[in-house]
Amino acid sequence: MSRYCQLVIGPAGSGKSTYCDAIQKYGQAVGRTIDVVNLDPAAEYFSYDALADIKDLISIDDVMECDDLKLGPNGGLMFCMEHLSENFHWLRDSLGEVEDDYILFDCPGQIELYTHSPVMKLLVEELKNWNFRVCSVFLLDSQFLVDPFKYVSGMMCALSAMVNLEVASVNVLSKIDLLDKKSKKEIExxxxxxxxxxxxxxxxxxxxxxxxxxxxxxxxxxxxxxxxVQYVPLNIKEEKSIDDLLIFIDNSIQYGEDIEHKENRAEDFEGDEMNRSLG
Ligand SMILES: Nc1nc2c(ncn2[C@@H]2O[C@H](COP(=O)(O)OP(=O)(O)OP(=O)(O)O)[C@@H](O)[C@H]2O)c(=O)[nH]1
Ligand SMILES: [Mg+2]
Structure with a gap:
């Protein structure tokens, strides 16, 4: 059984939740089911239909209100993610066991989760145990590339996430639609x-x-x-741009190839059955 997923990661505000929503809607338009799971315990609002929401397991408000813990927003978030890592069975039950499912995990923006903490690495290992092929999709605001200093810092974050997670990685330049003509040319x-x-x-x-x-x-x-570190630009307002990116990510987890292979095998099987019944 093959299953496929994207871990959507990147700095706060880089466009992760917006990306998940756009990819899910794109999937609906082309007749492809793409589920999204919210793994951000601080997310109050998201516009996609969530297959599961970590807030049903633990929310940051509950943690911060707990007098014994005395945690602020960042410590609270780390606490929630560690709680998730001790309760992966909740996630497994929420996902069910569907063959060829394709899931986006909308992750929190705290960068230390991908660079210092073992939690995301543990999640990757668990997903692999559940037969998922995992691709990390690191979003970086394209504004970063316009300034070389920000570019170095963004690149280093992407690199340390890649090294830490040890899965196929695609780095995406988000919010291209917000750039003016000159910046777009520079990025090109x-x-x-x-x-x-x-x-x-x-x-x-x-x-x-x-x-x-x-x-x-x-x-x-x-x-x-x-x-x-290589980047793929994404203009969320252009269907072609979403399509190109999805093909790139799908290739990295062999999504299309597996499905095609299964379809060919099913066709061969039907052909054999027909020959047998004719013969
Ligand atoms: N124009 C434009 N705005 C975007 C795009 N992606 C995100 N935004 C805006 O940027 C802001 C942050 O986007 P989110 O999707 O919430 O970012 P995030 O990475 O999920 O943020 P956190 O969960 O807080 O880490 C929102 O106001 C979005 O509407 C994009 O591709 N184009
Ligand atoms: Mg978000």
Missing amino acids: SFLSSSAKDFLLNSSKDSIAGKKFQKLTSTIASVVDNFSL
Whole structure:
């Protein structure tokens, strides 16, 4: 039995919940069932239809109101996610056991969840045990790329999430529709050039001096040499852009190939049956 999922991760406000909603709606339009699970215990509102909601297990308000714990919003969130990791059976029961299901997990925006904490890694392991092929989809606001310093920091976050989670990873540049023409052109040229060229060109007028240039160049070389972080742009307002991205992600978890293979096998089987009954 094969099952497929995307762990939708990325910094706060990068567009994770909006992405889940758009992909689910796109699925409905093309006759494909894509379920979404909310794993953000602080999410008060989301516009997609949720197959499951972590708030049914634990909510951040309950944790913060607990006088014994004395936790603030970030500590409270980590507490909720650890509680989830001790109660994965809740998630397994909520998902059911459906063959070829395709699920998006809308995750919280606290970046330490993907870089320091073992919780998401434990979740990945558990999903694999339940026969899921997992792809992490790291969303980064495209505004980050317009500024080289933000770009380095975003790239490092994406990289440490990739290394920590050890699954197929796709990095998505979100909110492309908000960019003006000039920024869109800059992003296009960045996507078609190496990280090193982009960073050196963008920071050549920097007042930070030679040492900084050298550091920038070394970081970018690491990224380029190992093809570590590549970005796929997403304009959520354009169907073609969603389609292209979904094909890219599906390929990384072999979604289409498996289904096609099964359909071919089913057709072969029907053909054999027909030959047998004719013969
Ligand atoms: N124009 C535009 N706005 C977007 C897009 N994606 C997200 N937004 C807006 O950006 C804000 C944050 O989006 P969310 O989807 O809530 O971001 P998030 O990553 O789920 O945020 P957290 O759950 O708080 O980490 C909202 O006001 C969205 O409407 C996009 O592709 N285009
Ligand atoms: Mg969200």
